[in-house]
Amino acid sequence: MRFVDEAEITVRSGHGGHGCVSFRREKYIAKGGPDGGDGGKGGDVIFRGNSKLLSLYDFRLKRLYEARNGQPGSGREKTGAKADDLVVDVPLGTQLYEVDEDGVKQLLADLAVEGQTVHLVKGGRGGKGNTHFKSATMRTPRFAQPGEEGEEKRIRLELKILADVGIIGLPNAGKSTLISALSAARPKIAPYPFTTLSPNLGVMLGEHGEKLILADIPGLVSGAHEGRGLGHKFLKHVERTRFLLHVLSVEEVSLEDDPWAGFALLNEELGSFDPALGQKQQLWVVNKIDLWPEERLAMLRERAEHDGKDLLLISALQAKGLEELEERLWLMLKQFFALEEKPVEEEIND
16 A cells, blocks of 8 residues: 555534424324424544554545434434444544635644544534424424534645654665664665655564564655755654664765764754754664775774764664664663653752
């Protein structure tokens, strides 16, 4: 299935059923009073977060989501059946916006938790039957209340994938090969930039069944924050990751000049798009070390130590250094959760 992270649809709730005009007609009761029942409520349209879904592709194929109408009331004060709600599942990380006639968006919900729901439109109430309108001055009301109409909204869905680790880097840094080596993901791999045209998700399993979700974010270029290259389309996915695995190929490292220029370039783009992204914790990795002789790798290690850079050297293709990388990723995830659970200590001034 193709990865789609944006879609626009229409949602429509059900109309309420009409109230019934009816009079009691039984043997020996020629002119009984009103006994028309109420109409049933129309169905709501409810959206629900589902971790098993990864794409909004289905919403490109189907554009209208419509709940059923409530049933009309009937005689003997029988209320019409209430329509079932329409429940629509979307991937976790889906943001739902209402779009007005001028195209202005208003955020309605951000479904980031498994099973989280939002009622986008509510079904109309059923109309009252004529039994409700009987009075001392009106013994035989020959009218009932119509059911309320349902609601209709134009909805824009935008998916920001949720992952523990966002793998970022310049085009052709070997990120797709790396996510394949670390997980069961099998993205398209080729030796040219922009092979990855959509984020790929992979799952790294721990010794006790723990899961670490990796997202291979498509290669970014200088000017990405302005929409250049794949730009805005994929920078937004970095926002939902806990920390970043920043990958650079040895082909982009210059020992003669600044070996960290490639890292700095992309970090600049992250900060320009959203300052908070520039502050995310990162683990720096230099990939494709199989392309360099050991002497140059030793020089790079020395330079990293001299410059105070925490750097891992790997070859995703030959599975070199991956064991240490996995250990570091699990440690970073553990530290992240420990930091989240740490209570905030208030200073008490005497």
